[in-house]
Each structure stands twice: as structure tokens, then as C-alpha cells.
Ligand SMILES: Cc1cc2nc3c(=O)[nH]c(=O)nc-3n(C[C@H](O)[C@H](O)[C@H](O)COP(=O)(O)O)c2cc1C
């Protein structure tokens with residue numbers, strides 16, 4: 049069967065063989081579908097229909113299901129894309145650093161329109177959601193597995209030159225691809241690493257029940273956003289009946305402005321794997337997964353190397369640290385560009401090779417997760433923290449932070465400040481302290497926890513980062529007084545509409561309506577009526593959506609309307625109803641056809 053008719057490389061026979069080898073490597077397991085598609089695309093550049101037909105047949109899946117999965121993820125392509133597929137990160141902080149102008153400049157230099165493939169097939173250029181490099185932006189992704197940071201006009205010109213001269217990517221200057229950790233303030237998690245194996249040894253010494261007790265006593269709460277008690281989650285998972293239990297690390301980190309897991313994965317992978325192994329001991333799991341966001345594909349090989357080393361060191365695999373029956377291993381699953389897959393049940397669907405549609409809960413993953421079995425899903429930082437609790441004990445951990453928010457929190461600081469980067473503080477730290485440390489001046493607002501989080505204005509900078517005051521999953525975006533907070537909220541509205549998975553109507557339609565109203569305001573056609581409608585949409589979406597994405601989609605709107613209303617009002621054309629439909633603009637076609645552009649041919653002038 050010839051698999052590819054398009055410009056993918058190699059002969060049809062060799063391509064068939066390559067896909068066949070890939071399928072064999074995954075044991076023709078339909079649950080590996082997303083990984084198989086990702087790897088097939090890495091080999092071929094895109095996913096031609098004959099490839100999908102072949103994969104569907106070999107995995108005994110309906111073709112419609114395979115096509116449905118491909119259609120769900122933004123990083124899969126069923127049409128040829130440029131040999132170099134360039135995606136500019138489009139978070140609001142990238143915008144503030146001029147990403148749109150740089151993209152336009154690159155498009156102009158290469159003679160390609162945004163979102164299209166150049167006629168010679170060499171390059172395509174577009175935007176994507178935040179790439180998790182807010183401290184060293186503007187950034188772009190090339191072919192989904194390489195990143196270029198700190199873009200400026202000069203670098204864009206050099207990139208264009210290399211593309212035109214067909215210089216292979218591996219001959220481009222290495223420093224362009226350098227991603228730095230940028231740790232500005234380290235505390236427990238980012239400080240001196242624990243010796244590999246020490247947390248596992250501490251966990252083994254306590255035993256599963258003792259370990260669970262210690263984690264509970266520490267009052268460690270999940271760092272992924274919701275702040276659920278980790279010890280309780282592990283206990284529920286252990287107690288749930290099932291033929292197997294699973295441990296999953298949520299490294300999807302898609303919340304715009306968040307990049308702290310990227311740094312933990314780079315700097316403390318042993319700590320993460322140690323924490324996951326402890327969770328396995330606690331819940332009785334033999335298999336773990338790291339769900340790594342597609343934008344962090346470049347971390348896959350370094351992480352795999354750490355896993356190999358740990359197997360050699362008897363810190364993973366069978367009889368860990370020589371303990372018969374303590375068997376646990378970890379696999380890495382790479383996502384394919386869908387923010388909603390950070391939601392734990394959507395993540396599990398994706399791990400099972402499906403579209404990342406959030407499940408109806410209950411049952412929660414701790415009861416019925418991966419393959420319907422009890423599964424604990426935790427954030428990268430949560431596992432790292434658990435390893436420290438095992439080593440130092442619950443009392444030590446609970447002595448850091450506040451009674452309801454124990455330990456430290458890692459923040460991704462970006463935006464208008466002198467020293468963006470990673471800052472780790474004990475819980476209870478004032479927002480103002482972080483602003484001082486990062487060199488923020490004349491700050492108007494801070495978006496804590498990303499677009500789903502809270503927008504704080506200057507009179508709130510005395511508030512503290514803690515679950516009982518200002519909770520956060522890690523993003524800390526700073527906006528000085530030169531920024532238009534309406535435009536910040538509009539960028540977030542576009543993000544949520546772009547990332548809505550479309551499963552439920554209130555979110556699919558609601559996020560689109562919010563964008564429409566915001567764009568109407570931005571275009572100068574808004575009225576107070578539009579702001580009232582936005583309030584109504586917020587109420588509706590908060591209560592009626594199927595998962596947290598839709599529920600949080602209006603958070604930035606609500607906060608910015610309440611705290612920065614003048615920013616909205618300056619965009620109002622009138623205080624009363626103003627139609628989005630611009631009749632005068634619509635008449636421009638008629639004017640062109642009749643060759644008229646005098647005052648009388650314009651609506652308003654004609655009325656005078
Ligand atoms: C739309 C959406 C996106 C999410 N993205 C992430 C994410 O990128 N990383 C994460 O750890 N949790 C994310 N969460 C929260 C997870 O559903 C889950 O609560 C978390 O992984 C649990 O880990 P924890 O208990 O250690 O916090 C997201 C939730 C929603 C609704």
C-alpha cells in the first residue's frame with residue numbers, strides 16, 4: 049500500500065515500512081494512537097489520508113475515529129505544511145514585546161502570507177498559543193520540536209536569510225535555540241537537589257501507609273490550580289478497587305504565562321520522577337505517565353535520558369532499590385497542541401489515544417481514570433514537593449508557608465519588569481514583594497494564575513499568595529500603566545475561544561460571543577449595552593459549562609471590567625446601543641462600483 053502521494057520524503061514503499069515499524073514499536077495498541085500519529089507526522093511532515101487509512105486498519109479502529117482524533121489536535125496536519133513550519137507564540141506578553149510586528153516582518157521577507165504555505169512549500173508561518181517561554185520571548189516554534197527565543201528584528205532578518213539560502217536547521221547558530229532556566233529566586237524545590245534515591249528510601253522506610261499519612265499531615269495541596277489535598281487524593285486512589293492503579297504527571301502547562309514546570313522538568317527531573325515513584329508506592333501503581341505538552345517536545349530526549357539512567361540506578365523498573373515486588377516505570381506521552389488536555393480527565397482521554405474531551409465527573413480519576421482504573425493525576429510541582437515531604441517530614445514542610453497553604457510555590461514572572469524568570473517563595477508572600485524583587489515599576493495590574501486566575505490592581509498588591517487569599521497555578525504577568533487592560537482581556541478572550549474544545553454549547557458559543565463583543569468594542573462600535581452583555585455571558589458560562597475552561601473563560605473579563613472600567617469605556621462609541629453592523633462600511637462596495645466617494649454617498653454625511 050503506497051502511503052503518501054504528496055511531498056513527504058522517501059519512496060512510498062519505504063514510508064509504508066517506516067509506519068509499519070512505528071506501529072510495531074507501539075505493539076499496534078490503539079491507546080497509543082496520539083503518539084503514533086505524532087511520530088508518523090514527525091517522519092512525514094504531515095498526515096496524508098492513506099497514512100490514516102493504513103493506521104486505522106492496522107489498529108482495527110474506524111477511520112472516522114482516527115480522523116476525529118487528528119482533527120482535534122492543532123499540531124496535526126492533514127494537508128502539506130511548509131517544510132519549515134514556524135509558529136510565533138501569541139501570549140499577551142509576546143504581544144507586548146512586538147511578536148505581531150516580527151511575524152509580519154518575517155512573512156514580508158519570505159513572501160508568505162500568515163497561515164498559508166509558500167508556493168514552493170518551503171515555509172509556513174502562523175501564531176500559536178503561549179509556548180511557555182514568557183521570560184525569554186518573543187519566541188517561536190519550528191516544526192513543533194525546536195524553539196527560538198529572544199526574537200528581535202535582526203534575528204528575524206537572519207532567520208529569513210537562512211531559510212532562503214536553504215541552510216539546514218542544525219547549521220543555524222546553536223545559541224538561537226538556547227532555553228535558559230532563568231531561576232531568579234530558589235527555595236526548597238529549586239535549591240540544592242536531593243540525592244537521587246533519597247526520597248524513595250525515605251518513603252520505603254515509612255511504608256505505604258506511613259508515607260500517605262506523612263503527605264496528609266504535611267497538608268500538601270496540588271499545584272495545578274485547584275489545590276486539592278495530595279495525601280487525600282493518593283489515599284482515595286489507593287482505596288479504589290481496580291485491576292491496576294496508575295500515576296500520571298500533568299506536565300501540560302498550557303496556561304498562558306506559565307513556565308515553571310518547564311524549569312522543574314529541566315532542572316529537577318530526578319525530583320519529579322522520585323515524587324512519582326513515591327506516589328506509586330503510596331497508591332500501589334506499577335505504571336506512570338508524564339503528559340508533556342507538545343510545545344515542550346524538545347524536552348523529550350533529555351527526560352528520556354534521565355529515565356534510562358534511573359533504570360540503571362535501580363530507581364525505576366523492577367525491584368526498585370532491591371525491594372522485591374516494588375516495580376514501577378514511567379513513560380512519556382507528548383501532547384499535540386490542545387490546552388484543554390491540561391484538564392485531568394481530558395488528559396486521560398488523550399493518554400488513551402482519543403480526542404481530549406473532558407469527561408463527565410464523577411467518577412473522578414482516582415476512582416476511574418486511565419483505562420477505567422484508579423489514577424492519581426498531579427502537577428509536576430506537586431510531585432517535586434511530595435519528594436521533599438518524604439525526606440524532611442510533614443512537620444518541616446508544614447512549618448513553611450501558611451497553615452492552609454504549606455510549603456513553597458514556584459512563580460513564572462513575565463511582562464513589565466526588569467528581571468522576568470522563575471521565583472520560588474514560601475506561601476504567604478505578598479504580591480508587592482514579588483513585584484519589588486522582579487524590578488517591576490509603575491505597575492498597574494498583575495494577572496496571577498494566568499487568564500483563568502485573578503487580575504489584581506495596585507490597591508491589592510498587599511494581598512498574599514495562598515489558597516486562602518490569592519491562589520495560583522504559577523503565572524505572574526505584570527502590566528505597567530502604559531498597558532491597555534481592555535486589550536489584555538481581549539487577548540485572553542481570543543485564547544479561550546481558540547482553545548474551547550467545542551464539546552458543550554455554552555462554552556463553544558459563549559467564548560465566540562465574548563470575542564465578538566470585545567472585537568466590536570475594540571473596533572470602536574461598542575456601547576454600555578455590550579459591557580452588560582459581557583456580564584451576562586460571564587454568569588451563564590460560569591454555571592453552565594462542562595469543564596473548568598469554559599467556567600474560567602470570563603474571569604479576566606469580570607476582573608478587568610470591575611477594576612479597569614475606564615479602559616473599556618474609552619473604547620465605547622456611545623453609552624447606548626450601537627450595532628456591530630457598520631452600514632456605511634458595507635456601502636463601500638456600492639461606492640466603488642458607481643465610482644462615487646463624495647459626501648452624499650456616505651451614510652452620515654447624507655443625513656446632514
Ligand atoms: C482547562 C484546564 C487546564 C488545566 N491545565 C493544567 C495544567 O496545564 N497543569 C496542571 O497541573 N493542571 C492543570 N489543570 C488542573 C488539572 O485538571 C488537575 O486539577 C491537576 O492536574 C491536579 O494536580 P494537582 O492536584 O497536583 O494540582 C487544568 C484544568 C483545567 C480545567
Ligand code: SF4
Nearest residue numbers: 550551552555595598
Ligand atoms: S467547557 Fe469548553 S473546553 Fe470544557 S468541555 Fe465545554 S467546550 Fe470543551
